[in-house]
Amino acid sequence: TPYWLFGRNIVFPYLAPVLAAWLSTAGAGAYQYLAVRRRWRQAEADKSRYQQAMHFVTHEMRTPLTAIQGSSELIARYKLSEEKRRQIAELIHSESRRLARMIETFLSVERLAAGQVDLKRELFQADEVVAACAERARPLAERKRIRLRVEPVTNGALLGDRELMEYAIYNLLSNAIKYSPPDTEVRVTGTRRGEQVAIAVRDQGFGMDRDELRHIFRKFYRTKRAEASGEKGTGIGLAIVQEIVKQHGGSIEVESEPGKGSCFTVLLPAASEARAALPQS
Ligand SMILES: Nc1ncnc2c1ncn2[C@@H]1O[C@H](COP(=O)(O)OP(=O)(O)OP(=O)(O)O)[C@@H](O)[C@H]1O
Ligand SMILES: [Mg+2]
Structure with a gap:
């Protein structure tokens, strides 16, 4: 055996x-x-x-380009009043600027994703960022009669790129305002959750269903409701937000219910230790 x-x-x-x-x-x-x-x-x-x-080049760039081509052709071919020419020139100007902005954002998210952007490492307070974003978003909110409620963030020291973070939070705030009907409320809160700082943007807008939620961080994706709302957008904002948050070692949570509203929460590592280590000025 x-x-x-x-x-x-x-x-x-x-x-x-x-x-x-x-x-x-x-x-x-x-x-x-x-x-x-x-x-x-x-x-x-x-x-x-x-x-x-390719999608960007063929689909997204075409809209402003068509407007520019059509308008310049109008000026070249027809005798137009001075007033009309001025209007068309303004349209060409604004559309070409829109195109430039689109290219700029597209490239910046590509650079971010490829790790080609050098993130600053500054110490800042979540409060400052939230306040600056609210200031910028206030005219948007007022135009739609949306109440903007910003609650103070205590203990919200963060380490990272302040400018990029402001960009991210502003995107969430402008989405909340864009995708909400008038006479609703948008609330920004900041809380400390253990070792993390949670910045939440909550709206009473038209929300998203589960299927839509799976796609919103994809570049150029927009929900049918967003398209139908008449609010302009390229669908690239959240892709940038996600990339910025990821580069800061954080994450994003989304809760949403159609017809009820949405809540986007950015979770970032708190910089309390780093602050303690820095000399007091
Ligand atoms: N607060 C919200 N409520 C309802 N839908 C939202 C909200 N935030 C985002 N969405 C949906 O997710 C989509 C993607 O958002 P994203 O910010 O990436 O693009 P956008 O706002 O359409 O354009 P932009 O590139 O100008 O930000 C939106 O088009 C919308 O359909
Ligand atoms: Mg957006």
């Missing part, structure tokens, strides 16, 4: 090299599998980036 052979050391000398050969074959196979899988994932990511770039 095998036991008998084993007991007399007859099988063992042969078993060891067989086992070693088998293990190394399995190891090589696993390594090969992992390497192939990584290359495949990289290729997929490249492909989707390429597809998004």
Whole structure:
């Protein structure tokens, strides 16, 4: 029996090299599998980036370009009153600026995602950022008769790029205002959750269903409700917000219910230790 052979050391000398050969074959196979899988994932990511770039060029850039082409043709071909020419020139100007802005944001999110943006490491308070964003968003809110309620954030020291963070929070705030009907409320709160600072933007807008929620961080995605609302947008804002938050070691949570409203919460690592380490001025 095998036991008998084993007991007399007859099988063992042969078993060891067989086992070693088998293990190394399995190891090589696993390594090969992992390497192939990584290359495949990289290729997929490249492909989707390429597809998004193509989508941007063919779909998003076309709208302002068509307006510019049409208007310039009008000026060139027809005798128009001075007033009409001025109007058209203004349209060309604003559309070309919109195009430039779109290209700029598209490139900035690409650079961010590729880690080509050097994030500053400044110490700042969540409060300052929230207040600055609210200041900028107030005219938008007033135009829609939306009450903007900003609650003070205590203990909200953060470490990172203040300007980018302001960009992110402003995007959430402007979304909340854009996708809410008049006479509703948008509330911004900041709380400390253990080692994290949570900044929440809550609205009573038209919300999103579960299917839509799965796509909102994708570049250029807009819900049907957003399109139908007449509010302008390119659908790239949240992709940038997510990238900025990710680069700061944070995350975003979204809760939403159609017809009731949404709440976007940005969770960021608090910088309390870092502040304690800095000299007091
Ligand atoms: N607070 C919100 N309430 C309801 N829908 C929202 C809200 N925030 C985002 N959305 C949905 O998610 C989509 C993506 O948002 P995102 O900010 O990326 O793009 P956008 O606002 O359409 O355009 P922009 O690039 O100008 O920000 C929106 O078009 C909208 O459909
Ligand atoms: Mg937006």
